[in-house]
Amino acid sequence: MASDSFTTLFNAVDLYTDLIMFQADCSLQEDSNDQARNRTRRVGLVITTLLLTILSASCASLVKSTDHTIPKLLTPLAEAKFEDLIRQLQPFTDLKSLRTSQAYLLFIDAEASERYRYEADSTLILQRPDKIRLLIQAPGIKTRFADMVSESNHFKVAIFNPSQYRQFLTGTNDADYSEWLAKLKGKERGSSLASARPFHFTEALMMRPLVMNDSRFVFGIEEALIEEPDTRQGAKKGARILRSFYVISELETLPEGQGPSRVRRRFWFDRANGARFARQQIFDQKGQIATEVQYSDYKKLNPDSQDTWPSVILVNRPHEGYSARLTFNEEKFEINADLPTTTFTLENSERLPETDLDKREKKP
Numbered sequence: 001m002a003s004d005s006f007t008t009l010f011n012a013v014d015l016y017t018d019l020i021m022f023q024a025d026c027s028l029q030e031d032s033n034d035q036a037r038n039r040t041r042r043v044g045l046v047i048t049t050l051l052l053t054i055l056s057a058s059c060a061s062l063v064k065s066t067d068h069t070i071p072k073l074l075t076p077l078a079e080a081k082f083e084d085l086i087r088q089l090q091p092f093t094d095l096k097s098l099r100t101s102q103a104y105l106l107f108i109d110a111e112a113s114e115r116y117r118y119e120a121d122s123t124l125i126l127q128r129p130d131k132i133r134l135l136i137q138a139p140g141i142k143t144r145f146a147d148m149v150s151e152s153n154h155f156k157v158a159i160f161n162p163s164q165y166r167q168f169l170t171g172t173n174d175a176d177y178s179e180w181l182a183k184l185k186g187k188e189r190g191s192s193l194a195s196a197r198p199f200h201f202t203e204a205l206m207m208r209p210l211v212m213n214d215s216r217f218v219f220g221i222e223e224a225l226i227e228e229p230d231t232r233q234g235a236k237k238g239a240r241i242l243r244s245f246y247v248i249s250e251l252e253t254l255p256e257g258q259g260p261s262r263v264r265r266r267f268w269f270d271r272a273n274g275a276r277f278a279r280q281q282i283f284d285q286k287g288q289i290a291t292e293v294q295y296s297d298y299k300k301l302n303p304d305s306q307d308t309w310p311s312v313i314l315v316n317r318p319h320e321g322y323s324a325r326l327t328f329n330e331e332k333f334e335i336n337a338d339l340p341t342t343t344f345t346l347e348n349s350e351r352l353p354e355t356d357l358d359k360r361e362k363k364p
Contacts, residue, residue, distance in 0.1 A: 071227045071240035080275040082221055085246055088277040089267065091307040092207040098126040099334040104327040105136055120145055124326070126206045131344045132198045149346040150198035156346045157197065168348045171357035173199045180357060201324070203282060204293045204315050210250065218251045218261065224268070244271040245278070263287060292316045301333040309333070 105122040123135040130152065136145040144160045150173060157169040171177065211217045224247045230239035246269040251261045268279035277295060284290040295310035302309070309328070316323040348354060 069238050069240055071242045073225070073242045073244065074272045077244050077271040078273075078275040080246060080269065080271075082219075082248070085221075085248060085267070085269050085275065085277075086210065088269070089207060089210065091309065092205060093209040095126070095206050096128050096336045097339055098124070098205060099337050099339065100124050100328060100332055102329050102331045102333070104139075104329075106325040106327075107136075108323050108325075109321065122326070124201070125339065125343055126202065127339055127344070128206060130199065130202060132202045132206075133344050133346070134198050134201060147346055148198035149344050150202065151344050155197050155199060158346060158348065158350070158352060160350070160352075166352050168352040168354045169357060170354070171197075173197060175358060177357050200291060200317055201315060201326070203291070204280070204313055204326075207280070216253055217264075218253055220249045220251070222247050222249075223271075245269060246271060246275060289318060292318065299330070301328055301330055302335050303330075305335055 101123045103122045103124050105120045107120070119139065120136045121139050122137070123133075125131075125133045130150065132148075132150050134146075134148045136147070137143060138145065138161075146160060147158045149156050153173045155169075155171055155173055159165050159167050159169070210219070212219070224245045225242045226245065227240055227242055230236075230241045248267045248269075249263055250265045250267075252264050253261045262285070263283050265283065266279075266281040267277065268281075269275045270278040276298065279295065280291075280293045281289050282291040282293075293316070294314040295312075296314075297311045298308040299311045300306075300308050301311060311328045313326045313328075314323060315326070
């Protein structure tokens with residue numbers, strides 16, 4: 001197309017030049033020197049036109065090249081209504097209790113991932129409203145790493161291994177222990193288990209119900225586009241994609257004059273995967289992301305329930321510097337089971353060194 005247009009331009013220039021020369025010869029009878037100058041001008045126009053044609057061909061080849069690093073929207077996209085998306089959360093909000101003794105747990109310390117990367121079997125037990133017990137032990141040999149319980153905003157953590165970090169911790173779920181953690185990091189960096197608290201895992205599976213009929217809470221829905229590498233088979237090297245999500249935000253409004261509304265939670269639904277529930281973000285009082293949970297590989301884990309559950313859950317605590325991945329299988333995944341009253345009792349039976357984090361945080 002560009003070459004044709006420049007050919008037309010050349011012909012027009014040629015015709016116009018001939019016309020000028022004809023008029024000049026008839027009316028002014030220019031001498032031979034003028035004709036020589038006209039020929040020179042004409043040759044210059046031809047050379048200019050040829051250069052433009054060559055440049056046009058080069059530009060055309062540049063336009064046709066493809067940059068695979070420019071992200072493309074991943075399609076097709078699922079359509080879903082607000083009510084349909086909220087319905088996906090019901091298995092988590094309706095859950096009364098859960099017990100599984102066949103959960104695989106991977107702890108990753110963000111600051112020392114090579115040194116503190118624990119792979120373990122675990123027993124996870126939950127009971128509404130806020131009870132949780134998590135026993136972490138080495139695969140096969142059943143050596144205990146840690147045992148954690150949480151109830152009524154208080155937690156206990158018994159750390160058995162590594163042996164240099166053996167201790168029995170007690171504290172409050174919503175307290176700020178950043179100073180204690182900073183001192184721990186100021187020494188030789190401790191285990192990520194020292195930052196972990198059992199309630200970090202509670203809302204990953206046993207969510208607080210959404211309060212839809214309370215004027216204090218407002219819900220919004222929007223689309224979010226996340227750029228990520230294209231890992232599909234046959235994708236070009238360096239190719240990027242945009243993944244579309246429906247995002248439902250839960251906001252708590254404050255009385256007039258007492259400050260702005262506060263985002264409490266966000267729920268993400270992957271539109272490239274049937275609008276499946278994929279992520280939950282939980283925010284603290286400062287508006288920071290306290291916990292981010294990713295859900296994947298949904299399966300029917302309990303034969304007595306028609307619900308599918310994510311068999312892989314990744315819990316990330318960015319401000320504590322660790323993440324934990326729980327992997328469930330179809331065995332011993334009990335939903336709403338009856339639990340003994342002693343299930344959430346943890347005593348310091350091995351006489352570990354005790355640390356009451358609330359007392360340590362008190363100023364003299």
